[in-house]
Amino acid sequence: MYRIRFHGRGGQGMKTAGRILGTSFFLEGFDVQDAPRYGAERRGAPIFAYVRASRSVIQERGVIRRPSLVVVADDTLAGLPEADVLGGQSADTVMAILSDVPEGTWRSRLNLDSPIVCIPRPDAIKGYAGQAMAGVCCAAVAARLCGSIPKSTLARAVREELGFLAPSVLERSLSEASRMFDSLAPYEAVVRDRPDREFSCDNPPGWVELFHDAAAVAAPVIFGGLTSRLLKTGMWRTFRPVIDTARCRRCWWLCSSFCPDSAIHVGDDGIPAIDYEHCKGCLVCVARCPVHAISAVPESRGVRQENGEEAV
Amino acid sequence: MSESGMQYRGMEDFPSTRLFGSGTPMCAGCGGLLVIHQLYDLLGSDTVFINAAGCMTLLSVYPYTPFRGSWLYTAMASAPAGAQGVRDALDILLESDRLRREENLEVVVLTGDGAAYGMGLSATSGALDRGLDFIYLCYDNEGYGNTGQQYSPATPHGAATSTSRGNGGFRGNKKDLFSLWAAHNPPYAATVSASEPLDLARKVEKLRSLRGPRMLLAFSPCPTGWGFEPAQSVMIGNLAVQTGIWPLKEFIGGKVEHTVLPEKRLPVEEYLKRQGRFAHLFASSAGRDIIAELQGAVDRYWEGVR
Numbered sequence: 001m002y003r004i005r006f007h008g009r010g011g012q013g014m015k016t017a018g019r020i021l022g023t024s025f026f027l028e029g030f031d032v033q034d035a036p037r038y039g040a041e042r043r044g045a046p047i048f049a050y051v052r053a054s055r056s057v058i059q060e061r062g063v064i065r066r067p068s069l070v071v072v073a074d075d076t077l078a079g080l081p082e083a084d085v086l087g088g089q090s091a092d093t094v095m096a097i098l099s100d101v102p103e104g105t106w107r108s109r110l111n112l113d114s115p116i117v118c119i120p121r122p123d124a125i126k127g128y129a130g131q132a133m134a135g136v137c138c139a140a141v142a143a144r145l146c147g148s149i150p151k152s153t154l155a156r157a158v159r160e161e162l163g164f165l166a167p168s169v170l171e172r173s174l175s176e177a178s179r180m181f182d183s184l185a186p187y188e189a190v191v192r193d194r195p196d197r198e199f200s201c202d203n204p205p206g207w208v209e210l211f212h213d214a215a216a217v218a219a220p221v222i223f224g225g226l227t228s229r230l231l232k233t234g235m236w237r238t239f240r241p242v243i244d245t246a247r248c249r250r251c252w253w254l255c256s257s258f259c260p261d262s263a264i265h266v267g268d269d270g271i272p273a274i275d276y277e278h279c280k281g282c283l284v285c286v287a288r289c290p291v292h293a294i295s296a297v298p299e300s301r302g303v304r305q306e307n308g309e310e311a312v
Numbered sequence: 313m314s315e316s317g318m319q320y321r322g323m324e325d326f327p328s329t330r331l332f333g334s335g336t337p338m339c340a341g342c343g344g345l346l347v348i349h350q351l352y353d354l355l356g357s358d359t360v361f362i363n364a365a366g367c368m369t370l371l372s373v374y375p376y377t378p379f380r381g382s383w384l385y386t387a388m389a390s391a392p393a394g395a396q397g398v399r400d401a402l403d404i405l406l407e408s409d410r411l412r413r414e415e416n417l418e419v420v421v422l423t424g425d426g427a428a429y430g431m432g433l434s435a436t437s438g439a440l441d442r443g444l445d446f447i448y449l450c451y452d453n454e455g456y457g458n459t460g461q462q463y464s465p466a467t468p469h470g471a472a473t474s475t476s477r478g479n480g481g482f483r484g485n486k487k488d489l490f491s492l493w494a495a496h497n498p499p500y501a502a503t504v505s506a507s508e509p510l511d512l513a514r515k516v517e518k519l520r521s522l523r524g525p526r527m528l529l530a531f532s533p534c535p536t537g538w539g540f541e542p543a544q545s546v547m548i549g550n551l552a553v554q555t556g557i558w559p560l561k562e563f564i565g566g567k568v569e570h571t572v573l574p575e576k577r578l579p580v581e582e583y584l585k586r587q588g589r590f591a592h593l594f595a596s597s598a599g600r601d602i603i604a605e606l607q608g609a610v611d612r613y614w615e616g617v618r
């Protein structure tokens with residue numbers, strides 16, 4: 001069985017990646033499961049998609065804990081505990097990561113001995129507009145690395161899954177998939193088709209007895225205000241807004257009024273400050289500032305600048 | 313109210329403090345969230361929000377909330393009925409001196425368009441009949457956002473949604489909820505757009521001086537469901553106003569007044585071409601016909617205005 005786990009952010013097409021890959025396997029006669037997983041969070045938050053493909057009936061269910069292939073669409077996720085990119089990786093798990101950072105760096109950063117395939121990020125997925133294309137690229141990566149899917153089948157699956165989109169978008173998706181597939185010829189079939197697990201009689205779960213509390217105790221009542229601030233949505237960002245305070249005219253808080261997430265506060269001195277723990281990187285403030293005092297910086301560079309590793 | 317008596321003359325009169333909490337799970341660039349925080353900054357914490365099922369249900373997922381005050385979740389069709397119960401409870405507490413006057417709360421319904429234009433209409437009409445003292449905020453993202461942008465009765469003609477994917481997009485026409493409210497002759501009803509915060513603040517100021525059923529219908533660009541970059545969220549709102557697609561108006565004292573008159577209306581293409589949900593209209597001659605139809609409807613609307 002192939003067990004493939006995709007990691008990306010909301011908006012990067014991970015659900016699409018799972019569907020295209022799942023359909024490709026299906027067209028090749030495999031038994032297939034594909035399912036995305038996400039919580040209440042939206043665009044920008046870490047998202048998972050799982051695909052299982054086997055020549056026999058699939059008995060496994062649920063999230064994939066022991067992947068044979070992990071595909072990472074966004075390298076900023078590698079360091080996020082919430083994204084759990086390393087979860088369940090073993091010596092023969094292949095990790096493919098779309099990243100311009102070299103393989104050796106990832107090997108030492110993540111302390112991995114297992115195979116890493118580092119794929120330079122295609123131009124098509126750079127910038128905000130292209131992010132959705134990451135899903136198509138990741139499906140092509142997985143198809144090539146698993147090796148059981150010919151290019152023509154991949155193209156058929158892309159047509160099947162994205163046929164409802166505008167013809168120009170479909171054409172671009174097909175050409176990106178094809179380019180990615182071709183570029184990975186040396187990695188054909190590096191992921192091995194592992195034997196399925198035997199399910200005879202799994203141990204029953206250790207039951208936890210739940211008793212009923214009185215409604216006054218058990219009702220989901222929140223007594224404190226503003227607790228949402230405990231959720232650090234700043235990790236959703238792929239770009240961060242940076243204010244050039246020298247250029248800021250201290251206009252009447254335009255950036256702050258238009259920030260959907262109330263993440264810009266204006267001090268008594270009239271200077272706005274961005275709350276990076278919560279800013280989701282929508283870049284509305286960048287678009288609204290009348291004097292262009294706010295610029296968008298890729299998050300990875302923003303972090304390096306914050307740590308003093310790179311000049312601002 | 314005289315122009316000079318108004319509190320909000322320019323952006324400098326705007327609150328500079330953000331009362332609404334960060335850390336909610338809404339999409340980056342969510343236009344609905346933007347209008348909620350602008351309203352909340354003006355209304356403050358002496359409020360209780362009654363939320364119909366929709367994207368904004370996820371604002372308060374136990375134990376997290378961005379509100380300083382209260383919030384209650386109801387089924388999709390029932391928010392105005394929930395508001396009635398809360399208002400009645402507050403009134404009983406006030407009358408029996410168990411709540412001081414200064415502790416009174418403003419009851420605010422928070423609802424999506426799917427609920428407001430569709431299955432919530434009956435409960436809303438009932439609340440209007442009973443003269444319920446409440447504010448009704450509908451953030452209109454023109455579809456069932458929470459469940460993956462299926463079409464709703466607020467979806468514009470021709471828009472692609474996950475349940476109207478064909479060449480022509482949505483076959484129906486956007487319902488006129490503002491006129492439905494006006495037909496009930498409430499003390500106040502208005503359309504707003506968060507891209508025009510000053511217009512919004514003035515309307516909130518007026519509505520706070522009145523009692524009874526009061527509505528704000530808020531244009532709420534949805535990057536996820538409409539297919540545009542989050543950074544353009546406010547610009548999409550500007551274009552909806554400048555093309556005349558989203559008229560800013562109010563119903564007060566039995567009359568409809570337009571609060572913003574776009575001097576020279578931009579062609580509707582300027583608005584449509586920036587959104588993935590209308591992309592198919594630019595790809596065929598049948599699509600071009602739909603664009604012409606949409607332009608015709610906007611032109612006819614404004615001819616009727618003056």
Ligand SMILES: Cc1ncc(C[n+]2csc(CCOP(=O)(O)OP(=O)(O)O)c2C)c(N)n1
Nearest residue numbers: 365366367388424425426427455456457458
């Ligand atoms: C009676 C009922 N039917 C269906 C649902 C499932 N549902 C939850 S949210 C939602 C969409 C609501 O759309 P809208 O009111 O426009 O709010 P939005 O999601 O766009 O914020 C649906 C269909 C429900 N909660 N209740």
Ligand code: SF4
Nearest residue numbers: 259279280282283285
């Ligand atoms: S990018 Fe700007 S507008 Fe968007 S959440 Fe961050 S601070 Fe707010």
Ligand code: SF4
Nearest residue numbers: 248249251254255289
């Ligand atoms: S919008 Fe620009 S000029 Fe105005 S306060 Fe924000 S950064 Fe400064």
Ligand code: SF4
Nearest residue numbers: 338339342367457534
């Ligand atoms: S789907 Fe649309 S309305 Fe719902 S949270 Fe996302 S941007 Fe907001």
Ligand SMILES: [Mg+2]
Nearest residue numbers: 424425455457
């Ligand atoms: Mg809606």
